[in-house]
Amino acid sequence: MNVEDMKKAVAKEALRYIEDDMVIGLGTGSTTAYFIQFLSEKIQKGELEEIYGVPTSYQAKILAMEYGVPVVSLDQVDAIDVAVDGADEVDPNLNLIKGRGAALTMEKIIEYRAGTFIVLVDETKLVDYLCQKMPVPIEVIPAAWKAILEELSIFNAEAELRMGKKKDGPVVTENGNFIIDAKFQRIEDPLDMEIELNTIPGVVENGIFADIADIVLVGTKEGVKKMER
Ligand SMILES: O=C[C@H](O)[C@H](O)[C@H](O)COP(=O)(O)O
Numbered sequence: 001m002n003v004e005d006m007k008k009a010v011a012k013e014a015l016r017y018i019e020d021d022m023v024i025g026l027g028t029g030s031t032t033a034y035f036i037q038f039l040s041e042k043i044q045k046g047e048l049e050e051i052y053g054v055p056t057s058y059q060a061k062i063l064a065m066e067y068g069v070p071v072v073s074l075d076q077v078d079a080i081d082v083a084v085d086g087a088d089e090v091d092p093n094l095n096l097i098k099g100r101g102a103a104l105t106m107e108k109i110i111e112y113r114a115g116t117f118i119v120l121v122d123e124t125k126l127v128d129y130l131c132q133k134m135p136v137p138i139e140v141i142p143a144a145w146k147a148i149l150e151e152l153s154i155f156n157a158e159a160e161l162r163m164g165k166k167k168d169g170p171v172v173t174e175n176g177n178f179i180i181d182a183k184f185q186r187i188e189d190p191l192d193m194e195i196e197l198n199t200i201p202g203v204v205e206n207g208i209f210a211d212i213a214d215i216v217l218v219g220t221k222e223g224v225k226k227m228e229r
Pocket residue numbers: 027028029030031032085086087088097098099100101102103104107
């Protein structure tokens with residue numbers, strides 16, 4: 001089983017948690033893209049009814065629209081039953097790093113409010129501690145990017161402004177902000193770090209998702225494994 005197969009396997013498994021009449025937070029990224037596709041197939045077959053998706057990004061919104069999953073915005077719903085999303089790192093306590101796709105702020109807004117937050121990863125995302133492999137993406141107000149970059153040196157972080165791939169200059173998020181990727185040595189206390197980073201003036205949100213995930217479905221060569229809080 002390759003990584004792509006593992007992503008598909010967890011995306012299929014996540015459907016077990018979906019029932020009729022649910023409002024579902026639709027995450028961003030390659031793994032959730034499979035989930036949106038499989039969700040749509042169930043809807044088209046009539047196996048799921050009255051499903052509404054709340055997208056966390058334009059990517060999720062466009063995919064849902066293409067696949068025919070009805071979309072609504074957060075302010076049109078009273079509650080989100082389940083949110084499903086990928087992650088960049090998952091530690092043994094189900095703390096996450098997210099934001100490789102620069103969608104972290106809307107992801108956190110929606111997933112924080114979900115009745116159940118289900119994370120879909122392949123086994124390469126499992127780490128012993130956060131920041132083992134990946135930096136923490138931090139969404140910042142553009143005017144503050146340089147000051148924040150310097151302030152992050154207090155944490156011994158190797159931080160850089162994220163640059164566009166098919167765009168000159170920095171990545172601009174869907175909220176009109178910049179992203180700083182900060183590689184810390186090792187995050188000992190994810191919740192503490194998540195809160196501390198958000199106290200820096202100009203920081204909009206950061207990609208540490210501590211104590212939010214309820215279930216993590218992990219695609220492995222032996223099949224899907226479930227981690228639960
Ligand atoms: O901003 C992007 C997100 O946090 C993604 O959910 C995360 O990077 C995982 O994406 P993928 O499933 O493509 O690895």
